[in-house]
Amino acid sequence: MSTATIRTSLRRTPRGATASRPRSVALTTLFMAICAFYFLLPMWWLIVASSRTTGQLATNHSLIPSSIGQLFSNVADVLTYDGGIFVRWLLNSIGYAVIGAAGATVIAAMAGYGLAKYVFPGREAVFNTILAGVLVPVTALAMPLFLMFSQAHAVNTYWSVLIPSLVSPFGVYLSRIYASAAVPGSLLEAARLDGSGEVRTFFTMSARLMSPALVTIFLFSFVGIWNNFFLPLVMLQNQKLYPITLGLFSWNTQISRAPFLQTYVIVGSLLSAIPLLIAFLLLQRFWQSGLAEGAVKE
């Protein structure tokens, strides 16, 4: 493993002649467009279905939106139903994901850094144990965690979902790889000579060098926690604590009793995709370069 030349810069080498094969370009672009249509269709359908009333859903099956006014009315209904529980779910999900991912990133980054830059007996054993953790299905942990939290009278609380989310073995793995590649030992030596403490060096210098990996770990954890369904399903009964995944699912189970919930589930699904879509748009640059580091293991 070389500590030299990190492939952080995206390849910008111009490719071959771009305009010499217009037919191939047209065909390929058409193919890509069809694929894009497939990937975007369900979200388009969400918009279309959200512009209808529950009754119209059963009769109108076209892919053209019906009424913008109805769309806004539906959104308003969803946001205010049951005391605004949907907004609460959205905030819960954001809370779990932001706090959980931030916490997970910090401790995983520190752990990976510690494993990468410092030598101590049993280091590889510790690392291998953590790595083995990546292979363990998270669902196997849910029941024992539930019993454990019951003992501490902490089940059905925010902590019961937040704390298990802080453990990111994959984050430690990524962080270790990146730390050993991006933070040269010489830099650390220089900092030591300058009198900077180890922890201070990490927070002021090394972390900055590791930032693409940190963003990757954060995004990876964020999406994982955002997606989380099984753990909250097991831990939570109070619907005020539900993340959006569990909330919409619980609405879906009640449709036979309350048919209007079908519309709410659809509108809610549309609304729930927005935060992450915005996050992706804003953080495009980071996740691309970060993922590159994770993929090309040096």
Next chain:
Amino acid sequence: MSTAIPSIATARPERATGTVTAARRQVVQHKKALAIFLGPFLLVFVLFYLAPILFAVLQSFMKVSRAGAFGAPVQVFGGLTQYSAVVHSSVFWTSIEHVVIFFFVSVPIQLIMALLLALLLDSSLVKGKRFFRLAYFAPYAVPTIIAALIWGYLYQPQVSPFQTLTSSPTFGPLTANMIYFSMANIVFWTYVGYNMVIIYSALKAIPGDLFEAAKMDGASQLRIAWSVKIPLVVPALIMSTMFSIIGTLQLFNEPTVLATLTPAVTATWSPNMIVLATTNIPNYNLAAAISVMLALVSCAVSFTFLRLTQKRAFA
């Protein structure tokens, strides 16, 4: 602190900073920093990762005994009772069969498509790359359980825009013979973009001079893709496959949603659904045994896969 430190010898070459005593002194020097760096993670890892695993394993060797007709449950040592029950459970093996079939139906096409799209995006053949990249990655913004709900609606004739297909008694997505494809479609839709981005990033990280060399040798775009690009993204492909294996064995969200829509998917279709159903009886010991078996199978398959591809994964 032990006197023999064999781990130093096997560490990566640039870490071999000298003698044993120098290393020991180094550890002593930064002990406090190490504690701060490793402490938090190790604490939560041990408490909330290792301890539950250990607890599940212990529980799987126990069984419940009660006095009279309504006695309180007492955990007693059960030996292999639970594991025997799992091994003899046809429901369990059927669920394993389901996820294995699902793997082969779903994962190869997912990776092939991700690779193809990544290669196309990386080529000169496509205009508007940014748009396509975002469009393909967008499904990843939708939590998988919600993606299953959405596709569930698209599959139901009552609300779906695809009336002919969903109403068909033979090709309807909710019929028994199409259910694997319907489920695979949901997973495909959610993950192809994500896998594509990983592979694409790996492609972008290939140094340009390799292509210069190939072009000078007169290689066509297709040839370059086949002989240069694909081999160099194999590590990324392997990582994606690994996660797909682990993910498929843990399949829960998609069958849970589809179970509410069609009798083709029962409440015990996938191993994790069985774990939840068993927990709800409640029978924690049996659920623990099933989880442990599932974890072991998961680890074994991942490990074997990594072993087989080790040279290429860690090139």
Next chain:
Amino acid sequence: MSRRHNTKSWLAAGATLVVLPLSACAGVKAADPAGSGSTCPSAPPGTTVNLSMTSWTPGAQQNVDYFNTHVGDTMNPRIHVTLNVVPGGNSGTYQAYSNQIIAGNTGDIGMVEYPILPSYRLQQGLTNIASCPGVAGARSDFSPASISASEIGDPNALFGIPQDAGPLGLYYRKDLFAKYHIPVPATWQQFAADAPKVKAAGGYIAGFQYGQPEWFEGLVWQAGGRWFTSTDKGWIVNLTDAASLKVADYWTNLVRNGDVGQEDTFSPADWSDLGSGKLWTLIAPPWMSVLLATNSPASARDWAVARLPQWTSGQTATGMWGGSDYAVWSTCKYPAQAAQFLLWLETSTNALTVNNTIGGQFPAYMPAVTTVPAMAQPLTVPGATTGKPVKYFGDQVIWDPFTHLHASPAWQAGPTQSQTDADFSTALAAFISGSGTIADALRSTQAKTIAAIQAQGLAVVQEGSH
């Protein structure tokens, strides 16, 4: 959120996690509440007790509101009740109860249908209120079957106060039986003899309700069957006793001869068949009355209710399908006040009238027949098209036949009744699709039930052998 979750607490939990199974090996037991001479904790006089309650009975909120404004303050200690309306038991509430029992936050009172009560006793989730003031005196006023269900196998205990009962009766199309001069069956022999005649007239005398295990269990109950018996040493499981086999063979013959229809209860097709005259009778409890009246408006005034056909002429036996109870949870701090509230709820004319008129409930409290005026009235429902009240059963007071039927208190639900019901339902589906007999379904269900009971750590001391 309390500040209990400090580091020590986590480490303690982690340590407990490892120690727990080990200490269990030493045989540490928790007490079964009914065993000891139970006490009934009461709040000090002059205080106010807040009770939390879950229910899905239509009209429950009305009753609770009335209690809080008019009755609760007249008691000493004062009682205030908070109602949590939840979905029906099988729509997630029973699962929620189980989770709450583990987490220790069940509240005070919960609505539970009779067959599911034993499983909560098994989960150590209930409080024995037998020794609470007022309970001993009120026991004999509730129907023997409902009290037996609330005793959960221990005649000296009581784990809840019965709310409604579900004795099976015979809803029948009086117009069709009259038109074709076919006698309304009073015995099962007559029922079987009438069946081909009804078929010749273009209908079915009844539908075999294959998706409702409790319907069939009610019929076995009527015949004197008893699937579960709890003893000091464990359970006796017998799904193949003489009565069960008799009922099984009877209906197997009817179904296989095509003399009865196959009814998918509560489905739109079913309501349509009941409205159109395809099905001439409906074997069901009192609570079916409102559902029938609401979902089959086409046949208004054509239906009447008679006693369930008997195996021996002149008897008045029946079995129950459904009926519910308010259980007192083990987390209830003041069972005395909970019992006091529940006794009011289930005996007061006011409350029982609301339950009956809004929810069509048939009270388990026997004196209600005379004390609750609604019980002497014909049933009216809003007309489907006009909205004006319609006397669906004409002038007949349909509660009468039910009042004269008696379900034996000997029947007991099993400790894993929902699992038994699910297995039996699956087995009946196989029967309906053409394979085997109902007796075969009983045998396979028995085997699965025994396995499920043993998986709970309970001993099965005796099992049916037919």
